[in-house]
Amino acid sequence: MMMAGLRERKKEQTRRRISQVALRLFDERGYDQVTVNEIAEAAGVAKVTLFSYFPTKECLATDGVQDDMAAVVTGRPEGCSPIGALRAHCRATAVPLAKDMDVETLITRIRVISSNPALLAAVHGAQMSQRHELAAALADGREPDLTAHLMAAQITAAITTLQEAFFHRLAADASLEQAAGRLAADVEVAFDLLEHGLTHVKGEA
C-alpha cells in the first residue's frame, strides 16, 4: 500500500506535460494566439482532460506562480512582528515559486505573463484574494477590523509591486542575479515605507 502508485505518477506526468506544452506554445506565439484545443492536441490529450487539470486557460499560464503570505504570518517565530516576518520572507525568497520549478522555466513563465495584460491582471486578482487571508492572520484570531484589512491591503500591494518590478526587470534585460540583487534592496525600501509611512519619504516634492 502507498507504494508511490503508478497511477499518481502518470497523472503528475500528464499534468507536467500539459503545463510545459502550454508554456512553450504561449512563449512561441503569444497567449492569445494559442487555443486550448491546440494545447490539448499538442499534449496528446482531450480538451476535457486538460480542463480537469487546469480549471481555466489562465491557470495554464500562471501555474506555479503563487505565494501564501498568510502562512508566513501565522507561522512566524516567537517574538516576531508580522511585518518583520514578511520582510524576512521577502528577503529570503526573491520570487515565490513552486518547490520543483527550474529557473529557466520560471523566467519563461514570467515573460509570458508579463507580456499579456489579462494574465497580469489575473495574477493581481489572485493576490487580491490573499488579502483577506492575510487580514485574518494579522488579526490573530479576532475578527479582522478595518485597520487589519488596511494593513493587509497595503502589504499585499507593496509585495505585488516588488514582484512587478522584479518581473519587469527580468523580462527586459537583466540577468537573474542582477534582478535578484536589485530586488534585495527594493525589499528594504518597500518595508521601510510600509512601516514608517509615506510622509517619511526623503526626496519628495
Added chain:
Amino acid sequence: MMMAGLRERKKEQTRRRISQVALRLFDERGYDQVTVNEIAEAAGVAKVTLFSYFPTKECLATDGVQDDMAAVVTGRPEGCSPIGALRAHCRATAVPLAKDMDVETLITRIRVISSNPALLAAVHGAQMSQRHELAAALADGREPDLTAHLMAAQITAAITTLQEAFFHRLAADASLEQAAGRLAADVEVAFDLLEHGLTHVKGEA
C-alpha cells in the same frame, strides 16, 4: 449645427436603456443567470449593438463605478501634498460615481457587484490599472521610480479597502447615511495609517 442632435440623444438614451435593463435583470436573477442575449432582447436591441456600447458583459454591471485618482493628484491646488489631496477627495465623496446616477440605482449596482466574486475581482482589476497612472501623477513629470510605484500601490490598496468596507456595510444592512458616516471616520484611519506607517498602530499585539 451642433444643436443637441437627435442622433446623439437617441444614442445616449439607448445606452441608458441597455444599462438599466441589464442592471434590473442582474438584480432579479443574479449576474451569472442572465445572458447577454436576454439583455439585448429585453432592451430591444441586437447583440452586436449591445457590444458596441459595452465592450464586455462585466462592463454592463460595473458601468459608472469608476474613479480617477490620478486626476485628483494632478489637479490638486497649490501647496497641497498628493496624499493631502487624496484624503480631501475621499472625505468629500463617499463613493466615486458618475455625475448623473441616482442613489437608488447606485445601491442596486453595488448589491449586484458585491454579490458576485468575478465582478468584485473585475472592479479590483480596474483599480489596479489605475495604479500606474497614479504612480505617474505622483512622480510629477519624472519617470516614476520604485518609491512612487510603492506609494501608488499602497494608496490604491487603501482606497480600495475603504470602498470595500463601505460596500459591505451598505449591502448588509446599514442606511446610506450610516454607511457614509462610518466611511468618513474610516477615511481618517486609512490615511493616518498611510502617512505614519504600520508601526504606529496603537493596539497591536
Added chain:
DNA sequence: AGCATAAACCATACCGAGTTCAATTACCTA
C-alpha cells in the same frame, strides 16, 4: 492469477461571450 471497482481518459455535442461582415435603416446636410 483473476476479477470488480473506480479513476483517468476520451469523443462529441453543447452553451455563452464576443467578433466579423454584408446588408439595412435612420439621421443629417447640402
Added chain:
DNA sequence: TAGGTAATTGAACTCGGTATGGTTTATGCT
C-alpha cells in the same frame, strides 16, 4: 429631396468552458 454617413441588424463564426456518456487501465482484493 438626394446622397453621405453613422447606427443598427441578422446570421454565421470563433473560442473558452461544460455536460454527457462511454472506454481504457491501474489497483485492491480474493
